[in-house]
Amino acid sequence: MARAIAAAGKAAPRSRGVNVKRRLWHFHGGLRLPGHKAESMQEPIHAATLPDRLTIPLQQHIGEPAEPVVEVGQRVLKGQLLARASEYISVPVHASTSGTVSAIEDRAIPHPSGLQAPCIIIDSDGQDKWIEHAPINDYTGLEPSALRNVIREAGIVGLGGAGFPAFIKLNPGPDNVVDTLILNGAECEPYITCDAMLMQEQPRRIIEGLLIMKQALQARHCIIALEDNQPDAWQSLNDALEEDEKTFIELVKVPTIYPTGGEKQLIKVLTGKEVPSHGLPLDIHMVCHNVGTAAAVADTIHEGKPLISRYVTVTGDTVGQPCNLEVRIGTPFETLLEQCGWRDDRNDEIIMGGPLMGFTVDNPAVPVIKTTNCILSWPTAKEQQTPMPCIRCGECARVCPAQLLPQQLYWYARAKNFDRVQDFNLFDCIECGCCAYVCPSHIPLVQYYRFAKTEIWAQERDKKKADQARERHEFRQQRLERKKQEEEERKRRKKEMLKKSQGDETDGEDSKKAAIEAAMARARARRDEKNSQSQSGDKEDA
Numbered sequence: 429m430a431r432a433i434a435a436a437g438k439a440a441p442r443s444r445g446v447n448v449k450r451r452l453w454h455f456h457g458g459l460r461l462p463g464h465k466a467e468s469m470q471e472p473i474h475a476a477t478l479p480d481r482l483t484i485p486l487q488q489h490i491g492e493p494a495e496p497v498v499e500v501g502q503r504v505l506k507g508q509l510l511a512r513a514s515e516y517i518s519v520p521v522h523a524s525t526s527g528t529v530s531a532i533e534d535r536a537i538p539h540p541s542g543l544q545a546p547c548i549i550i551d552s553d554g555q556d557k558w559i560e561h562a563p564i565n566d567y568t569g570l571e572p573s574a575l576r577n578v579i580r581e582a583g584i585v586g587l588g589g590a591g592f593p594a595f596i597k598l599n600p601g602p603d604n605v606v607d608t609l610i611l612n613g614a615e616c617e618p619y620i621t622c623d624a625m626l627m628q629e630q631p632r633r634i635i636e637g638l639l640i641m642k643q644a645l646q647a648r649h650c651i652i653a654l655e656d657n658q659p660d661a662w663q664s665l666n667d668a669l670e671e672d673e674k675t676f677i678e679l680v681k682v683p684t685i686y687p688t689g690g691e692k693q694l695i696k697v698l699t700g701k702e703v704p705s706h707g708l709p710l711d712i713h714m715v716c717h718n719v720g721t722a723a724a725v726a727d728t729i730h731e732g733k734p735l736i737s738r739y740v741t742v743t744g745d746t747v748g749q750p751c752n753l754e755v756r757i758g759t760p761f762e763t764l765l766e767q768c769g770w771r772d773d774r775n776d777e778i779i780m781g782g783p784l785m786g787f788t789v790d791n792p793a794v795p796v797i798k799t800t801n802c803i804l805s806w807p808t809a810k811e812q813q814t815p816m817p818c819i820r821c822g823e824c825a826r827v828c829p830a831q832l833l834p835q836q837l838y839w840y841a842r843a844k845n846f847d848r849v850q851d852f853n854l855f856d857c858i859e860c861g862c863c864a865y866v867c868p869s870h871i872p873l874v875q876y877y878r879f880a881k882t883e884i885w886a887q888e889r890d891k892k893k894a895d896q897a898r899e900r901h902e903f904r905q906q907r908l909e910r911k912k913q914e915e916e917e918r919k920r921r922k923k924e925m926l927k928k929s930q931g932d933e934t935d936g937e938d939s940k941k942a943a944i945e946a947a948m949a950r951a952r953a954r955r956d957e958k959n960s961q962s963q964s965g966d967k968e969d970a
């Protein structure tokens with residue numbers, strides 16, 4: 429993004445904040461960037477056009493894809509379950525309108541790889557008819573686990589961009605205590621304003637969602653944080669908190685420095701605490717959720733609605749009327765761009781997300797998914813800046829909010845030395861793009877980090893598969909060995925029994941023989957006695 433930096437990496441001025449008692453800290457590095465926010469905040473949020481066809485990917489979240497529970501040709505209603513969670517780290521997807529399932533097949537999805545993935549296609553019947561759904565009248569009577577289950581079944585994921593299943597982040601586990609629940613409204617990347625507009629227009633949805641999340645986490649304190657360049661959003665939230673007497677929720681303005689909205693950076697600014705390397709906010713008793721996620725949770729509990737739509741900023745230099753729209757999941761990008769006065773120039777670069785963390789989408793027909801916060805369109809740069817060799821200027825390290833050494837990461841990622849790149853904490857990189865933004869050699873640093881991460885994950889997957897195959901083989905060998913031993917033991921026992929029974933037979937014959945011999949001996953003795961008696965009688969007669 430060839431936009432000038434107002435001031436790179438300057439220390440943040442201390443914000444007074446709403447709650448003057450809360451001291452604010454600084455995170456390392458960061459950038460002050462031109463916001464380009466006002467363009468898309470001129471009009472209230474309005475509904476996007478209902479397209480004739482919706483393409484709903486089975487995987488719109490971190491984790492395993494959902495499994496279809498509908499068939500081609502089946503009629504579905506708005507909000508109906510289309511695919512159920514397949515594993516623990518997975519969430520269901522639902523129909524965004526009523527109609528007919530016309531296909532279940534691979535389609536282009538918004539992903540940096542540009543690859544296709546399994547999707548359920550719904551041909552809209554134009555009626556937009558809801559399935560029966562009902563609110564939970566008193567969620568305060570529900571156990572945290574029951575609340576999490578409702579949130580899971582509604583298919584809610586983090587709407588800030590990462591797409592992690594919300595119910596998992598609402599489960600601290602039996603041994604953890606959540607001290608502070610932070611709602612992240614610090615929408616720090618330029619151009620994106622969907623969270624700011626949500627805070628401005630519907631503060632109560634956010635507050636209600638926060639209270640539900642507080643109950644699920646059993647959190648002690650709650651903070652809503654937003655950047656100090658959103659005074660209208662702050663006023664709106666502040667008014668709602670005061671009117672509803674929810675002043676125990678802290679509303680805090682943080683300095684507008686990119687990337688304050690990063691989870692670790694926001695925690696540092698608000699509390700001065702560092703999330704450990706390779707660790708989670710929960711390790712320091714904090715949990716962070718996006719304001720949009722909170723609003724989705726409120727819709728689920730108070731209206732019984734699953735996550736089937738979200739707010740999307742449609743903006744950029746080639747968009748005639750930049751604005752924020754409420755969009756059904758599955759709506760093609762081009763439908764929204766056309767609704768916002770896009771001039772349909774195929775040479776435009778279309779980006780999902782912001783200019784620093786987003787990625788280019790080659791096909792404008794890809795659908796909006798749960799993590800689509802912004803669609804940005806501008807003319808493709810006429811001249812691509814050619815990367816030059818690294819001059820070791822150190823600018824990248826100066827602005828890195830994760831306090832990494834980006835040039836070392838680049839060097840080892842480029843050399844495919846994946847052990848060394850991890851020694852330099854590659855996985856602490858939040859891919860904020862600050863380093864690439866300031867690099868005078870125009871090296872696409874983040875692309876190297878993404879490449880290295882993808883390769884390491886692929887290697888780990890392969891290793892896991894190989895380990896599983898080895899375990900299966902070892903298990904089979906053990907089973908065969910055990911079977912062999914059991915067979916040998918069985919044969920040994922049989923042999924022994926045979927031997928024993930043969931021994932018994934021999935003993936029987938011997939005793940029989942002895943009895944016969946004894947009987948014969950007795951007969952001989954009787955005969956001899958008889959003979960001797962007759963001989964003595966003859967002598968007496970003589």
Ligand code: SF4
Pocket residue numbers: 817818819820821822823824825834835838863866867868869870871
């Ligand atoms: S900013 Fe660019 S040129 Fe400077 S040290 Fe980092 S990678 Fe090298």
Ligand code: SF4
Pocket residue numbers: 824827828829830831832833834837856857858859860861862863864873874877
């Ligand atoms: S992309 Fe990664 S390495 Fe570069 S500045 Fe951001 S966190 Fe640091």
